[in-house]
Amino acid sequence: MKSDKANLEWLSDPEVFAVNTLPAHSFHPVYASYDEAKNEKSSLVQSLDGAWRVEYAKNYQESPSDFYKENFDYSDFDYVEVPGNLETQGFGNPQYVNIQYPWDGSEDLHPPMVPKNNPVASYIKKFDLDPSLISKRVSLTFDGAATAIYVWLNGHFIGYSEDSFTPSEFDVTDFIREKDNHLAVAVFKFSSASWLEDQDFWRLSGIFRSVKLKGKKELHLEDLRVNGDVIDDKGNLRIKASLSGNISLKSYIQVSLLNQENKVICSNKRKVTHAINTFSFPQLNIKKWSAEAPHLYQLYVSVISEGRLIEVSKIDVGFRHFEIKDKVMYLNGKRIIFKGVNRHEFNSRFGRSVTKEDMVWDIKNLKRNHINAVRTSHYPNQTYFYELCDKYGIYVIDETNLESHGTWQKVGKEDPKENVPGNNNRWLKNCLFRAENMLRRDFNHPSILMWSCGNESYAGSVIGKMASFFKKNDPSRIVHYEGVFHNRAYDEISDVESRMYARPEEIEEYLTENPQKPYISCEYMHAMGNSVGGLKLYTELEKYPQYQGGFIWDYIDQGLEKKINGHKQLVYGGDFDDRPTDYEFCGDGLVFADRKNSPKMAAVKALYNNVKMKLENRSLTVKNENLFIDTSQYYFKVSILINGEKVWESQSFDLMVKAQECKKFKLSLPRHLDKNKKEVIYQVVQYLKHDELWAKSGYELGRAQYVKDKFIEKYHPQGRPKLINGDYNIGVEGDDFKVLISKDQGHLVSLKYAGQEYLKKQPQFAFWRPLTDNDRGAKMGFEMAKWENAAKYAKLTDIKLKYLTSSVWIKLAYELPFALCDELTITYQIDKKGFINVHAHFPGTQQAERLPEFGLSLVLSKKLDHFTYYGLGPQENYLDRKAGAYFGKYKQTVKNNFTPYLRPQECGNRSQVRYCELLDENGVGIRVQSDHNSFNFSALPYSTEQIEMADHFYELPKSNFTYLKLLANQMGVGGDDSWGAPVHSEYCFPANMQYDLRFTLMPVYKL
CATH class of the missing domain: 2.70.98.10 (Beta-galactosidase; Chain A, domain 5)
Incomplete structure (x- = not known):
C-alpha cells in the first residue's frame, strides 16, 4: 500500500500492515570492493544504532503529535538505546503472559480491536549521511520493531509497518540529505498485529533490533536466491540474481564459488539484459553440509558496468539435500533425528534485544551439549543467528511470526469461533506477508530445513495458503505446522506429524499404528524449574524409523533483571505489577536467564550424544549414531576409580567406528589394583581431539561407567558405650x-x-x-x-x-x-x-x-x-x-x-x-x-x-x-x-x- 500521509486507523485494520515498504528480499551483504568483502566491512551501510531521544506516553493522546517536524523542540526528551526494548530501559512495565492477551480482563476486545490504553514511544534520531552514501539511492531498514511503527524523515511521512521480527525497509532517497537529518518514529505497543503475536513471552515494545541506512549504486543486486542441492553425491548450484537500477548494454554479473582454501570451484560471467538472471552449475565436486560437518563455500556475486566494479556481495553456500521418502525425513540420504530445543531470543538485561555475543555463546553451548537443532520459537530470529547455524552446524525450523493462541484456547477448552486467522480472509494478506518476509530474507541458509507456518494458531484456510506459498516458492524444504493436530480437516498443511507434549506412550501409539507422516515433537520435555525427568523415555523412541526427534521447551529462562533492595535479582511475571500475568511460567529453560547452564543440561548432553558407549567389565561397545562422520575426531581414555578416587588412567587412544555402525572393543586394564573392601569402577571418557569453533581440544563429550565391584561398608560396632x-x-x-x-x-x-x-x-x-x-x-x-x-x-x-x-x-x-x-x-x-x-x-x-x-x-x-x-x-x-x-x-x-x-x-x-x-x-x-x-x-x-x-x-x-x-x-x-x-x-x-x-x-x- 502507498500513502503520503499517516493514518491512525491503520492500527486496527488487519488489511493494512505495510505502507510504502520495499518488497522483502534476501539478506546479502553488499560491498563496494573485494577488499571490503574480504574484511566484511561495508562502506555502503551506515548504522543508526546508539543513543536516540524518546518521549514515552501511555496513549496517543498524551504523545507529542508533531514531534516529526524538523523544528520540533525535543530537548526535554529522554535518551534510549537502540537496539533495545523500551520496558527494559524504564519506559513502561514489562508484562509476561502466555496464552491470554495482555489486555484480558481490562478491556473487552475482539479481533482486530486495539486497546484504548495503547502506549506510544516517539523516537527521534539526528544524523548526518555518511559520505559514502551521498549521491546514491538510500534505503532505511528497521530489522525489528514492536509492534507498529510510523516513520518520518525531515518532516516527510515515509511509511508504516507492523511485522515485528522481519525487516521493514523504506526508500528514503527523495527525502534524505547530507547533513542534519531528522528521523522520527512513532512506535505503538499494540495494533491489530498484536492478535497475531500472542507468543509465550514478555510483552515488550520498541526498536529492539538494529536500524541502518543502505546505499544502492546505479546498478544493485536487490535479491539473491541460492540453492545448493546434492544429486547423486554431486553438487548442483542454482542462482537467481535480481537487479534494480540502470541496466545498460555493458552490464555484467559475475558469480564465483570458492572453497575454504579460496580455490574457485565454478565461475561464470554473463552480460545482463534483464532484471532477473539465473545461473546453474551441475555436477560439482563438493563436500556436503550437515550439522556434523558444516562445510561451507563462499559465493561472490559481482555487479559490473562499463568495465567497472559496481558492487560485490558475498554469502556462504552449503550443499545438502533434504526430503521425505517413504514417510521418513532424510538429509543427504540418511534418516535424520532432531535433537533440538526451542529458542526465544532473550537477554535478562535487554529483553529480546540480544547481542552477537549472546548468539555466539548460545551456538557454542548448543554444540557442546550435542543439541543439533533449533526451532525459532515463534518468530524469525536475527539474521546473524542463522549465519552461525550455517557455520557451526545447527538444523533450523524457521518459524513465521504468527501465534494467536488466546483467540481459540480458553480456560479448560478449545473455542475457535474467533480464531485468528482461521478462515477469515481479512487476515490472509497479512499472514502471507509474514511468510514471504521470512522466506525471502532467510532462503539462502543451508541450516534451515523446514519452514513453519507459525505456532498455536489452530488451523484454517489462511494457514493452508501460507503452506501452499512455502511449497510453491521453495520445494527444497518441507513445511511444518503443529496446529493441524487440533483441526484435522487441514492435515495437508504440515508435511510432518508434529505434536506438543505428547507423552511417550502416545507417541509410540502413533508410530505403531500405520503412521502416514514422519513424527517430531515440536515441543516436549517442558523444562520448567527442576525438570527434564524422563527424557530417556523419549530418546528410546528413536528405534522407530518415523520417530525423528523433538525440540525441548525451551532453551533459556525468561527472567528479567530488577533491582530489589539495592541488589539485582532475576524476576518473573507479576514482579513489575503486571496484570494479568502468568508468573513464573516464563522460567522453563535449560539455561538460566544469566546464561549459565542449569543442572538439567547434563541429562540433555548425555542423552543427545550421538556416540553411545556401553561399558561392561573390560568390554566397551561404541555405537556411532552420527550420520556422516566417524569417530576419528575424538579420542578416548579409560580409567579406574576406587571408592570414587581415580587411581589409574590410560594414555589417550582412538576408537574407529564408522557413521551408523557399532563396534565392541576389549580394553586393556591393570589387574593388580587392591580391591579388598573397596568399590571398583571402570570409566571411559570421550574427548574432542582437535580444536573446533565451539570447543577446544580435550573438551569432554561423553562418559560411560561400569561398577565392577560394588561395595557398601557395613557398620561394625567398636565397643559398648x-x-x-x-x-x-x-x-x-x-x-x-x-x-x-x-x-x-x-x-x-x-x-x-x-x-x-x-x-x-x-x-x-x-x-x-x-x-x-x-x-x-x-x-x-x-x-x-x-x-x-x-x-x-x-x-x-x-x-x-x-x-x-x-x-x-x-x-x-x-x-x-x-x-x-x-x-x-x-x-x-x-x-x-x-x-x-x-x-x-x-x-x-x-x-x-x-x-x-x-x-x-x-x-x-x-x-x-x-x-x-x-x-x-x-x-x-x-x-x-x-x-x-x-x-x-x-x-x-x-x-x-x-x-x-x-x-x-x-x-x-x-x-x-x-x-x-x-x-x-x-x-x-x-x-x-x-x-x-x-x-x-x-x-x-x-x-x-x-x-x-x-x-x-x-x-x-x-x-x-x-x-x-x-x-x-x-x-x-x-x-x-x-x-x-x-x-x-x-x-x-x-x-x-x-x-x-x-x-x-x-x-x-x-x-
Missing part, C-alpha cells in the same frame, strides 16, 4: 562424644563430638519436598497434602533399649496422623567411638498412593558449610534424571548447592550416594556412610518450609543452619509438561510399601 537412662532423656557417652535422646520430645536432641554440638534442632522424618513447578502443575499438593505436615506431627508411641555386646540399641516408634500398616520406627545402634548406626523404617500406608520421599531431615550447625560426597554428580540428579551424572568424589559448598530456579523449589539432591561429609572450614564435621544400600542426600542453607514459602530467591531468610536431608528415596521430578503430567510411574514410590533408610553417622576429625 555408657548409657544413662534418665527420667526425661537417654544419654549415651563414649570416646569424646555424647548423645541425648529426649523421651518427652521423642527424638535425638543432642549430638556432640569433641565438645562440639552439631545438632541444632531435633531430626524429623522427611516425607515432603518443596514443590517443584511440575509438582504444582500436576496438583501434587492436592493429591499428597497429608504428607506435608505428617513428619511435624509424628507422635512417639514407644521407646525400647537394649544392651548389646559392643553397642547399645535404642528403638523409637511413632504413629502418624493417618493409618500405617505397622510401626514407623527409628533405631539407633551406638558404639563407644560415637559411631551411630541409624535405621529408619517406613511400614507403608493402608492406602495406595504416592510417597514424595522418605528419610530423615537434620538441622546442623551453620559452620558445616561445605561437603564432599561419593555418589552420582557433580550436579544435582534425581531418579528420573540420572543421565549425565557419574560416580565420583565431589566437593561443593552448601550455599552453592542451592539451585537458582526462578521460583525456589526442590533442588540439590544427589543419588546413589555411598557417603557424604559435612565439614567446617577446618575440615572437621560429620560423615554419613551408607549401610546395606546407597542413599540420597541434599545439604542446603534453607529448610523445606522456607523454600516452600518463598516465591523468589530474595525472599529466603538469612541462612542460620545447614539443612541435611538423608533419603531412602525421592520421586522423580517429571517433565512431560508442567500443567498436569504426573511423574512417570516407574519413577514414583507407592506409599503402601515398606522402605528403609540405613546409614552410619560418625565424626570427622582434623588430621
Whole structure:
C-alpha cells in the first residue's frame, strides 16, 4: 500500500500492515570492493544504532503529535538505546503472559480491536549521511520493531509497518540529505498485529533490533536466491540474481564459488539484459553440509558496468539435500533425528534485544551439549543467528511470526469461533506477508530445513495458503505446522506429524499404528524449574524409523533483571505489577536467564550424544549414531576409580567406528589394583581431539561407567558405650562424644563430638519436598497434602533399649496422623567411638498412593558449610534424571548447592550416594556412610518450609543452619509438561510399601 500521509486507523485494520515498504528480499551483504568483502566491512551501510531521544506516553493522546517536524523542540526528551526494548530501559512495565492477551480482563476486545490504553514511544534520531552514501539511492531498514511503527524523515511521512521480527525497509532517497537529518518514529505497543503475536513471552515494545541506512549504486543486486542441492553425491548450484537500477548494454554479473582454501570451484560471467538472471552449475565436486560437518563455500556475486566494479556481495553456500521418502525425513540420504530445543531470543538485561555475543555463546553451548537443532520459537530470529547455524552446524525450523493462541484456547477448552486467522480472509494478506518476509530474507541458509507456518494458531484456510506459498516458492524444504493436530480437516498443511507434549506412550501409539507422516515433537520435555525427568523415555523412541526427534521447551529462562533492595535479582511475571500475568511460567529453560547452564543440561548432553558407549567389565561397545562422520575426531581414555578416587588412567587412544555402525572393543586394564573392601569402577571418557569453533581440544563429550565391584561398608560396632537412662532423656557417652535422646520430645536432641554440638534442632522424618513447578502443575499438593505436615506431627508411641555386646540399641516408634500398616520406627545402634548406626523404617500406608520421599531431615550447625560426597554428580540428579551424572568424589559448598530456579523449589539432591561429609572450614564435621544400600542426600542453607514459602530467591531468610536431608528415596521430578503430567510411574514410590533408610553417622576429625 502507498500513502503520503499517516493514518491512525491503520492500527486496527488487519488489511493494512505495510505502507510504502520495499518488497522483502534476501539478506546479502553488499560491498563496494573485494577488499571490503574480504574484511566484511561495508562502506555502503551506515548504522543508526546508539543513543536516540524518546518521549514515552501511555496513549496517543498524551504523545507529542508533531514531534516529526524538523523544528520540533525535543530537548526535554529522554535518551534510549537502540537496539533495545523500551520496558527494559524504564519506559513502561514489562508484562509476561502466555496464552491470554495482555489486555484480558481490562478491556473487552475482539479481533482486530486495539486497546484504548495503547502506549506510544516517539523516537527521534539526528544524523548526518555518511559520505559514502551521498549521491546514491538510500534505503532505511528497521530489522525489528514492536509492534507498529510510523516513520518520518525531515518532516516527510515515509511509511508504516507492523511485522515485528522481519525487516521493514523504506526508500528514503527523495527525502534524505547530507547533513542534519531528522528521523522520527512513532512506535505503538499494540495494533491489530498484536492478535497475531500472542507468543509465550514478555510483552515488550520498541526498536529492539538494529536500524541502518543502505546505499544502492546505479546498478544493485536487490535479491539473491541460492540453492545448493546434492544429486547423486554431486553438487548442483542454482542462482537467481535480481537487479534494480540502470541496466545498460555493458552490464555484467559475475558469480564465483570458492572453497575454504579460496580455490574457485565454478565461475561464470554473463552480460545482463534483464532484471532477473539465473545461473546453474551441475555436477560439482563438493563436500556436503550437515550439522556434523558444516562445510561451507563462499559465493561472490559481482555487479559490473562499463568495465567497472559496481558492487560485490558475498554469502556462504552449503550443499545438502533434504526430503521425505517413504514417510521418513532424510538429509543427504540418511534418516535424520532432531535433537533440538526451542529458542526465544532473550537477554535478562535487554529483553529480546540480544547481542552477537549472546548468539555466539548460545551456538557454542548448543554444540557442546550435542543439541543439533533449533526451532525459532515463534518468530524469525536475527539474521546473524542463522549465519552461525550455517557455520557451526545447527538444523533450523524457521518459524513465521504468527501465534494467536488466546483467540481459540480458553480456560479448560478449545473455542475457535474467533480464531485468528482461521478462515477469515481479512487476515490472509497479512499472514502471507509474514511468510514471504521470512522466506525471502532467510532462503539462502543451508541450516534451515523446514519452514513453519507459525505456532498455536489452530488451523484454517489462511494457514493452508501460507503452506501452499512455502511449497510453491521453495520445494527444497518441507513445511511444518503443529496446529493441524487440533483441526484435522487441514492435515495437508504440515508435511510432518508434529505434536506438543505428547507423552511417550502416545507417541509410540502413533508410530505403531500405520503412521502416514514422519513424527517430531515440536515441543516436549517442558523444562520448567527442576525438570527434564524422563527424557530417556523419549530418546528410546528413536528405534522407530518415523520417530525423528523433538525440540525441548525451551532453551533459556525468561527472567528479567530488577533491582530489589539495592541488589539485582532475576524476576518473573507479576514482579513489575503486571496484570494479568502468568508468573513464573516464563522460567522453563535449560539455561538460566544469566546464561549459565542449569543442572538439567547434563541429562540433555548425555542423552543427545550421538556416540553411545556401553561399558561392561573390560568390554566397551561404541555405537556411532552420527550420520556422516566417524569417530576419528575424538579420542578416548579409560580409567579406574576406587571408592570414587581415580587411581589409574590410560594414555589417550582412538576408537574407529564408522557413521551408523557399532563396534565392541576389549580394553586393556591393570589387574593388580587392591580391591579388598573397596568399590571398583571402570570409566571411559570421550574427548574432542582437535580444536573446533565451539570447543577446544580435550573438551569432554561423553562418559560411560561400569561398577565392577560394588561395595557398601557395613557398620561394625567398636565397643559398648555408657548409657544413662534418665527420667526425661537417654544419654549415651563414649570416646569424646555424647548423645541425648529426649523421651518427652521423642527424638535425638543432642549430638556432640569433641565438645562440639552439631545438632541444632531435633531430626524429623522427611516425607515432603518443596514443590517443584511440575509438582504444582500436576496438583501434587492436592493429591499428597497429608504428607506435608505428617513428619511435624509424628507422635512417639514407644521407646525400647537394649544392651548389646559392643553397642547399645535404642528403638523409637511413632504413629502418624493417618493409618500405617505397622510401626514407623527409628533405631539407633551406638558404639563407644560415637559411631551411630541409624535405621529408619517406613511400614507403608493402608492406602495406595504416592510417597514424595522418605528419610530423615537434620538441622546442623551453620559452620558445616561445605561437603564432599561419593555418589552420582557433580550436579544435582534425581531418579528420573540420572543421565549425565557419574560416580565420583565431589566437593561443593552448601550455599552453592542451592539451585537458582526462578521460583525456589526442590533442588540439590544427589543419588546413589555411598557417603557424604559435612565439614567446617577446618575440615572437621560429620560423615554419613551408607549401610546395606546407597542413599540420597541434599545439604542446603534453607529448610523445606522456607523454600516452600518463598516465591523468589530474595525472599529466603538469612541462612542460620545447614539443612541435611538423608533419603531412602525421592520421586522423580517429571517433565512431560508442567500443567498436569504426573511423574512417570516407574519413577514414583507407592506409599503402601515398606522402605528403609540405613546409614552410619560418625565424626570427622582434623588430621
